[in-house]
Amino acid sequence: MPAAPSKVIVPKYWRGELERVLIAEHEIQTRVAELARQLQHDYARRELVIVALLNGTVMFLADLVRHLELPLRLDFIGVSSYGKGTTPGRLHVTKELKVDVRGRDVLLIDDILDTGRTLKAVSAKLKRFRPRSLKTCVLLNKQARRVEKIRADYIGFQIEDFFVVGYGLDFAEQYRNLPFIGVLHEKIYLAGNK
Ligand code: XMP
Numbered sequence: 001m002p003a004a005p006s007k008v009i010v011p012k013y014w015r016g017e018l019e020r021v022l023i024a025e026h027e028i029q030t031r032v033a034e035l036a037r038q039l040q041h042d043y044a045r046r047e048l049v050i051v052a053l054l055n056g057t058v059m060f061l062a063d064l065v066r067h068l069e070l071p072l073r074l075d076f077i078g079v080s081s082y083g084k085g086t087t088p089g090r091l092h093v094t095k096e097l098k099v100d101v102r103g104r105d106v107l108l109i110d111d112i113l114d115t116g117r118t119l120k121a122v123s124a125k126l127k128r129f130r131p132r133s134l135k136t137c138v139l140l141n142k143q144a145r146r147v148e149k150i151r152a153d154y155i156g157f158q159i160e161d162f163f164v165v166g167y168g169l170d171f172a173e174q175y176r177n178l179p180f181i182g183v184l185h186e187k188i189y190l191a192g193n194k
Contacts, residue, residue, distance in 0.1 A: 003157040018182040036067030056111030059168040075099040112140040116148030
């Protein structure tokens with residue numbers, strides 16, 4: 001599902017920092033409910049372990065799981081690959097998995113699939129625990145910058161090569177609280193990359 005530019009205008013408070021709203025709140029909510037229906041169908045009556053990557057998945061995860069009527073366990077892996085800028089660096093694990101995923105159906109959730117380095121590295125890490133199955137689900141897919149050969153099994157929206165923030169996604173830990181996905185003004189991240 002490609003994200004067509006939203007007709008919703010940037011709320012006044014954020015106008016100095018955001019160029020535009022890429023995906024409006026109601027569009028996110030509709031699509032998240034659709035994704036949940038698909039997951040509900042595919043995992044019907046199976047026990048599922050959702051492993052979500054911190055911190056960008058917080059909103060997506062919270063909205064998605066509330067639609068699911070499944071025996072569900074939740075755990076988190078903390079990874080960080082960005083400093084203040086928008087260029088990916090080395091991947092650091094900041095929180096390890098606690099739930100035992102051996103022999104279980106696992107769904108790995110991330111906010112955005114960009115170069116693919118994060119999802120590839122974390123998938124490889126999870127496979128070492130020998131889950132029964134491992135699938136991946138991302139809210140956003142930014143194909144343009146893909147470096148690793150990896151595709152997600154469930155995708156919310158296809159987006160072009162913009163640096164996006166909001167609905168959990170950050171720039172320098174800010175903007176996670178926006179209920180929509182917005183495109184950050186270049187001047188903000190160019191200043192941050194210095
Ligand atoms: P990779 O490149 O490893 O990226 O696929 C995955 C992680 O990078 C972050 N990321 C972004 N964060 N706006 C953000 O706020 C973006 O446009 C963006 N692109 C990548 C994100 O944390 C993701 O988990």
